[in-house]
Amino acid sequence: MQLPLDDEDEMRLPGFSLGQDLNTYLSQVRKVVFSKTEHKHVTLVLGNPSCDLDSFISAFTLSYFYNSRPNASKYHKAPIYVPVLNLPYVEPEDLWRLRPEFGVAIRGAFDGLTPQAKQEQTQEAVEARQRRDKSLLGQLITVHELANSDDTLPILRQAFQTSDRYTPGESQEKVDVILVDHNAPAIETVTDEDIRARFEVVGCIDHHVEENYVPQQATPRVIKFGIGSCTTLVTQHLRKINLWTAHPDHKKLPGYTQISRLALAPILVDTWDLKAPGDKCTELDKEQVAFLDAQTGDDFDREDLYNQTNTAKYESLTMLRMQEVFARDYKSYAEELDGRMLDIGIASSFKDMEWLVKHAKGRQRLADEVVKFAQDGKKVLEVFSLLTKSADGREVSIFGFGEAGRKAITVFEENSKEELQLKEWNEDDALAKQFDEAVGAGSWKIWWMGDLSKSRKQIAPLLRDALKQTSKS
Numbered sequence: 001m002q003l004p005l006d007d008e009d010e011m012r013l014p015g016f017s018l019g020q021d022l023n024t025y026l027s028q029v030r031k032v033v034f035s036k037t038e039h040k041h042v043t044l045v046l047g048n049p050s051c052d053l054d055s056f057i058s059a060f061t062l063s064y065f066y067n068s069r070p071n072a073s074k075y076h077k078a079p080i081y082v083p084v085l086n087l088p089y090v091e092p093e094d095l096w097r098l099r100p101e102f103g104v105a106i107r108g109a110f111d112g113l114t115p116q117a118k119q120e121q122t123q124e125a126v127e128a129r130q131r132r133d134k135s136l137l138g139q140l141i142t143v144h145e146l147a148n149s150d151d152t153l154p155i156l157r158q159a160f161q162t163s164d165r166y167t168p169g170e171s172q173e174k175v176d177v178i179l180v181d182h183n184a185p186a187i188e189t190v191t192d193e194d195i196r197a198r199f200e201v202v203g204c205i206d207h208h209v210e211e212n213y214v215p216q217q218a219t220p221r222v223i224k225f226g227i228g229s230c231t232t233l234v235t236q237h238l239r240k241i242n243l244w245t246a247h248p249d250h251k252k253l254p255g256y257t258q259i260s261r262l263a264l265a266p267i268l269v270d271t272w273d274l275k276a277p278g279d280k281c282t283e284l285d286k287e288q289v290a291f292l293d294a295q296t297g298d299d300f301d302r303e304d305l306y307n308q309t310n311t312a313k314y315e316s317l318t319m320l321r322m323q324e325v326f327a328r329d330y331k332s333y334a335e336e337l338d339g340r341m342l343d344i345g346i347a348s349s350f351k352d353m354e355w356l357v358k359h360a361k362g363r364q365r366l367a368d369e370v371v372k373f374a375q376d377g378k379k380v381l382e383v384f385s386l387l388t389k390s391a392d393g394r395e396v397s398i399f400g401f402g403e404a405g406r407k408a409i410t411v412f413e414e415n416s417k418e419e420l421q422l423k424e425w426n427e428d429d430a431l432a433k434q435f436d437e438a439v440g441a442g443s444w445k446i447w448w449m450g451d452l453s454k455s456r457k458q459i460a461p462l463l464r465d466a467l468k469q470t471s472k473s
Contacts, residue, residue, distance in 0.1 A: 016067040018243075019253030022110060022262070025064060026139040032080055033141060034151040042153065043078040043202065044175060048182035049086050050329045050348070053101055053309070054266035056140075058180040058230045059083040061263050062205065064255075065243045075219060076202055078176040088143040088160070088189040089327075095137035096130055098324065101313040102140075103133025105265035108305055109258040110136060115301060116308050143187060159198045162189050178203035181230040182331075183223050184213040188379070192334055192341070205233050209461050225457075226279035228271040231263050235288040246294065260295035261305070267292075268306040269313065278453030317351055322360050322369040325349060326386070331456065332379070335464055337404055337471050342382035344463060345374065348456050352390035353397075353428065353446070363431045367438035374401055383408055385463060387456060394452055395425060396459065399435075399444040404470045406443050412466035413445070420459070421450025 015028055032042065045063045047055030063081040066072070072079035085095075096103050107113065107129070119125070146152050147160035159175045177199045179185060183206040185195050204214040207227040214221055222233050238244035250256040267289055268274070271281035274289060293302055317325055329348040334341050349356070360366035374384035382405040386397040400406035416422060425446040435444050 018065070018068040019250065019255040020068075021254040022064075022106075022258045023139075025067075025255065029063070029067075029082055030139060030141065033082055033146070033153055033156065034149060041073075041078045041080050042156065042175070043076050043081050044156075044177040044199075045081050045083045045180060046177050046185065047084075047086050047180050048331060049186050049188055050331050051086050051099070052181075052266075052329055053099075053105060053313070054230050054270055055181040056083075056085055056099075056102060057105065057262055057266045058205065058234045059085075061231060061259060062178065062180060062234050062238070064259055065238050069243060076176060078202075081178070082141065084146065085140055085142045086187060088147065088187060090142050090144055092140045092142055092145060093134060093138045095140065095142075096134040097319050098316075098328065099137075100133065100316045100319075101265075101269070101309050102137055103130075104309045104312045105262060105305075106136050107132055108265070108308070109262035112297075112299065113301070113304060113308055115304050116311070143189070147189070160187070160190065163191060163194055174198060174200040176200050176202045178205075178220075179214065180205050180234065182206055182208060184211040186332060188332065205237055206230060207233055208457055226282065228276060228279070228281045228285040229267040231266045232282075232285045232288045235263055235267075235292065236284065239291065246291065251295065251297075256295055257297050260292045261297075261300060264289065264292045264296065264302065265305060265309050268302070269309055273303070273306045280453060280455070314350055317349070317359070322356075322366070323373055325351075325356070325359065326369075326373045331460070332381075333460065333464055335467050337468065342402070342404060342467060343379060344383045344385070344460075344467060345379065345381045346385040346387065346456055346460055346463070347373075348387040350389050352388050353395055353431065354390070356388065357428070357431060363428070363434040364438075366431070367434040370399060370435075371438050374399060381405075383463065383467060385459070387459065392448075394449045395446055396420070396422070396449045397444065397446045398463070399439050401439070401443070404467060406440075407470040408463065408467040409443075409445050411469050412463055413447070415466060415469075416459075416462045419451070419462070420447075420454055422447040423450060424448070 045059040047059045060083045063083040066081040069075065090098060143160050146156050155173065155175060175198060177185065179201060183204050185199060185201060187195060201214050201218060203218045203220050205220055205222040207224055207230050209225055210223050220237055222237055224233060227233055267285055271285050274281055274286055320328060326347045331346055333344045335344065357363055357366050360369055374381040382402045384399045388395040398409050398412060400409050413422060425448050
């Protein structure tokens with residue numbers, strides 16, 4: 001179903017239409033970004049640096065509908081929308097291994113999923129699914145590809161290059177960007193100063209704490225803390241502006257069925273199949289799931305989508321090296337302290353310390369890997385936090401690599417002990433000894449966190465505040 005376009009849009013758009021199948025859509029997006037035709041009207045839709053399923057699908061879904069928006073140039077001066085995965089070190093063809101749950105979600109949207117109980121688990125069948133995931137995910141666009149491909153539109157390639165490679169033209173314009181799943185832009189390979197110089201934030205949809213970066217006049221500007229999934233807010237926004245409706249004719253168009261299946265995946269994963277406690281699963285999340293579920297087709301099994309996506313996510317770490325384990329779900333923050341910018345990194349893992357020790361092949365190796373990740377030269381963190389999950393609860397680890405970082409550990413405990421229900425973690429004396437040697441005695445600490453409704457969304461502001469308070473102490 002091709003919506004009517006005004007003259008400017010007709011000349012501008014490379015054939016986007018609501019309801020088109022996602023494979024065609026992906027091909028058209030890539031032709032915009034990697035072609036000799038100079039498209040000057042590009043707005044990026046950029047997820048957060050952890051690049052989890054919610055971040056990826058929020059960006060993809062918003063761009064899919066915005067690219068077919070009638071009279072698009074009336075909303076943004078750069079009205080071709082390009083979803084970008086915020087991964088500066090990852091080629092798209094590596095996503096099948098680093099983010100296998102992406103493959104399950106997008107394969108389920110494109111092809112439908114064979115029920116998990118009926119799947120062949122022979123080596124040949126597993127490799128066939130991996131080849132399909134690799135083919136589909138290879139069409140996505142990462143920050144790494146934009147920065148390094150010779151075919152990338154020059155304005156985009158330059159915007160994502162590291163400072164030492166950056167060669168702006170005489171009249172280099174800022175690149176417009178809509179943020180999803182975060183509300184202050186962060187790209188690991190681009191400094192905050194360069195981000196401000198190269199990018200113009202023109203919109204945002206997010207479910208994290210407001211960081212007061214996004215201009216009030218941005219469109220859209222949806223920042224609502226305490227919602228289980230950002231894709232929930234994206235879906236609600238698209239419904240509010242009547243881009244995504246439940247018209248009966250839509251079921252005849254493959255794209256509507258596919259995008260509905262795709263958008264379901266992160267909401268189900270992030271809300272634990274709508275069973276999570278507290279603000280991890282809200283009535284708004286449930287409402288959007290009901291809307292999406294009604295458009296997925298009669299042969300679609302929502303429970304199976306959740307189970308297969310979640311299984312792929314939980315089993316993925318076994319294929320990763322230790323540095324990749326930390327980087328898999330990682331976010332960084334910067335705080336100014338006494339005239340210096342200090343970096344905080346927080347990695348989240350759905351495995352526990354005991355599993356990490358085994359995967360690293362020893363306690364000393366794990367301690368060394370933590371130091372390597374936090375102090376590898378590309379990033380030098382003042383504080384590194386590792387959030388891990390165990391059958392007995394949730395573990396919160398903090399490592400300080402400078403005076404302020406060490407002080408922040410004490411301040412964090414004093415300020416957050418009651419709110420997070422922190423208790424001493426004394427599970428492995430031998431590991432504690434290795435952390436003492438690698439990081440320094442008094443420079444790290446691990447707690448059990450009793451409040452399981454809390455996640456990085458709540459812990460990050462507390463840790464950032466703790467670091468800022470060290471200046472006063």
